[in-house]
Amino acid sequence: MEELLDQVLKEIKPSEEERELVERVKGEVKGIAKEIIAVFEYNVEPYFVGSLAKDTYLSGDHDIDLFLAFPLEVPLGELREKGLELAKAIGEKLGKYEIAYAEHPYVRAFYRGFKVDLVPCYSVRNWRDVRTAVDRSILHTEWVLRHLNGRNDEVRLLKRFFKGIDVYGSEIYVKGFSGYLTELLIIKYGSFLEVLENHDFMLRQKIIDLEGWLKKEPEVAMKTVKREADADVPLIIIDPVDPRRNVASALSWERFGIFYFKAKQFLEKPSRNFFFPRQKQKRDYKKLLREKGTKLVTLLFEKPDLIDDLLLPQLEKSAKGFMKALELRGFKVFEAHWGYKNKAFIMLEVDRTEKPRIEIKPGPEFFTERGLRFYSKNQKVWIRGKRLYSEKVVRESIVDVIRDLLEKNQVSLGKQVREHIMQADILINFVPPELSDEAYLFLSREKWNLKG
Numbered sequence: 001m002e003e004l005l006d007q008v009l010k011e012i013k014p015s016e017e018e019r020e021l022v023e024r025v026k027g028e029v030k031g032i033a034k035e036i037i038a039v040f041e042y043n044v045e046p047y048f049v050g051s052l053a054k055d056t057y058l059s060g061d062h063d064i065d066l067f068l069a070f071p072l073e074v075p076l077g078e079l080r081e082k083g084l085e086l087a088k089a090i091g092e093k094l095g096k097y098e099i100a101y102a103e104h105p106y107v108r109a110f111y112r113g114f115k116v117d118l119v120p121c122y123s124v125r126n127w128r129d130v131r132t133a134v135d136r137s138i139l140h141t142e143w144v145l146r147h148l149n150g151r152n153d154e155v156r157l158l159k160r161f162f163k164g165i166d167v168y169g170s171e172i173y174v175k176g177f178s179g180y181l182t183e184l185l186i187i188k189y190g191s192f193l194e195v196l197e198n199h200d201f202m203l204r205q206k207i208i209d210l211e212g213w214l215k216k217e218p219e220v221a222m223k224t225v226k227r228e229a230d231a232d233v234p235l236i237i238i239d240p241v242d243p244r245r246n247v248a249s250a251l252s253w254e255r256f257g258i259f260y261f262k263a264k265q266f267l268e269k270p271s272r273n274f275f276f277p278r279q280k281q282k283r284d285y286k287k288l289l290r291e292k293g294t295k296l297v298t299l300l301f302e303k304p305d306l307i308d309d310l311l312l313p314q315l316e317k318s319a320k321g322f323m324k325a326l327e328l329r330g331f332k333v334f335e336a337h338w339g340y341k342n343k344a345f346i347m348l349e350v351d352r353t354e355k356p357r358i359e360i361k362p363g364p365e366f367f368t369e370r371g372l373r374f375y376s377k378n379q380k381v382w383i384r385g386k387r388l389y390s391e392k393v394v395r396e397s398i399v400d401v402i403r404d405l406l407e408k409n410q411v412s413l414g415k416q417v418r419e420h421i422m423q424a425d426i427l428i429n430f431v432p433p434e435l436s437d438e439a440y441l442f443l444s445r446e447k448w449n450l451k452g
Helices: 002-012 016-040 076-094 133-147 152-164 179-189 192-197 199-205 218-230 253-268 285-292 308-328 369-377 398-407 418-422 433-444
Strands: 045-049 064-070 096-101 105-111 114-122 295-301 333-340 344-350 354-365 380-384 387-397 425-428
Touching: 002 152, 016 045, 016 064, 016 076, 016 105, 016 114, 045 133, 064 076, 064 133, 076 096, 076 105, 076 114, 114 133, 133 179, 152 179, 152 192, 152 253, 179 192, 192 199, 192 253, 199 253, 285 295, 285 433, 295 398, 295 418, 295 433, 308 333, 308 344, 308 398, 333 433, 344 433, 354 369, 369 387, 387 398, 398 425
Parallel strands: 064 114
Antiparallel strands: 045 064, 096 105, 105 114, 295 344, 295 425, 333 344, 354 387, 380 387
16 A cells, blocks of 8 residues: 555655746746736735645646735725736736636736636635635635645645546536645545545544634534535535635535545555546447437537636536426436537436327317318317317427427526527437547446446
């Protein structure tokens, strides 16, 4: 085991040359930021936060987070306006940049091959000063630096393990373990292996309170615990810098469940594949469909110009909307998948693409010539008043049902993808070549298979 972890660490730990490059680029970025701040004559202090600031980053993962801290007396509206103005000026000086959005706009710049996030925030000294979600980041960095005590490589191992089993990232479209949560787990349990050995205890214990907020601020901390317990989250880790926040609030049961099983598997049979998974074997999705006897429905549409943080949650909402709406119309939907390549897509695995539907057809008065023809052409015929009626079975296509659901606004869709989905091509048992691997991994469940 020790030999395996040493080998993995050699691959994921930055070399001295890499560290020197990172520090040099950080220094240049900070120098440019200070230069622009001086031009604007703002009372702003730049701070590095995140894994580069805490030395918990993996080799090759060089995203720089530079926070631009404004004094607390600056009104929020002014911070957003001036902060974005300042970040854009720094981004322009660095080179290429784009505007991204979280609680408020920030700038994502690109400098010498590094991605640099320039984020306006408040300069806070404790949790009572926090006004926006990003304000805690400076406090997070300081707290981890005080408590990590040289266990940086343990964080690296756990982070690479999380990435390898596909549970890393707190983004809304991932719902996994954040970098900060990874660091807190190492601080709590001591090492990579001890985190894995406590995977079951973690679930039973439920609440982790590293800073003792339940004693220092019992009313505030218990309110957090109750709120999160009511939300049925798998884990509650009271933020060491803010008793109002659960660091694991974004973690889903699905992602925790993957970690739960993979931790057991690793401890029973350690392998580098947990850190560096082999590429999933892909086969013919059409053959798989024939073997399973199910059908694949794919909606293919133009990808909206949105960042993943906005696009993927809306695709997820839309896919689940189709699942629910089609179930109500009599189709069994086994699973859904969504994402984008050249175009955005929603895949649905269903039991059938056609279903019988009874249609009642009103006819003419029974004593007319037309009535006699109606009587002779139809099998089930009855009289209501003077008129004839018949019943017939029609085959209802899932394509027509989807079009009908969309026209009648009977599918819950993401707001910013609605118009694109309305124009979607609907493919049956066929996807473009660039989606063939996605289709196979989806239909085979290899994308999520816990035993794979």
